[in-house]
Amino acid sequence: NAGVTQTPKFRILKIGQSMTLQCAQDMNHNYMYWYRQDPGMGLKLIYYSVGAGITDKGEVPNGYNVSRSTTEDFPLRLELAAPSQTSVYFCASSQALEAFFGQGTRLTVV
């Protein structure tokens, strides 16, 4: 079992560029999440999904989009990167009130 896999691990983007952060889980969990982690701020929920075809906004969705076409995959899209999106991004899936996190993607926007 790989658990939750995120790619890439690191990325530098220029302002205005776009990219997709990939997330895949092999545990057949219905619930999936994207969080961002900023120093001293804990984790903030960006988007979540309760199953394939269903997504909803979290606390900080502006500037991001998601899709959930399969149970396994939950990509996060940044359309016009801004310096405020410099952060560490974590994908997670959950079942029975236990969340499993990926290793994170460290994104820098310059």
Place this chain on the structure above:
Amino acid sequence: AQSVTQLDSQVPVFEEAPVELRCNYSSSVSVYLFWYVQYPNQGLQLLLKYLSGSTLVKGINGFEAEFNKSQTSFHLRKPSVHISDTAEYFCAVSDFYSGGGADGLTFGKGTHLIIQP
């Protein structure tokens, strides 16, 4: 809506000493409570969770936490820490009525536990 307050951003402790990391929450409904640990450059890993029943919850790596409803607290403790416990610790809460955490967890800002030899 709920919120989580971790009262200490950083806790230095000598090796083999006891430690307590404090967490308070606010919510208008019943909640589930969690502690997660994040080692450097890693994702978060579940230490323990309180769902119902006994208010003293035991987790991995010798950690335990006590749920106190009247004080809305869920403090994490370990009787004797080791260098390998150096990490960031996050307290989190989920609303009992949100479908078992379907809409995600609300996290505190984290406490950096520093173990000194």
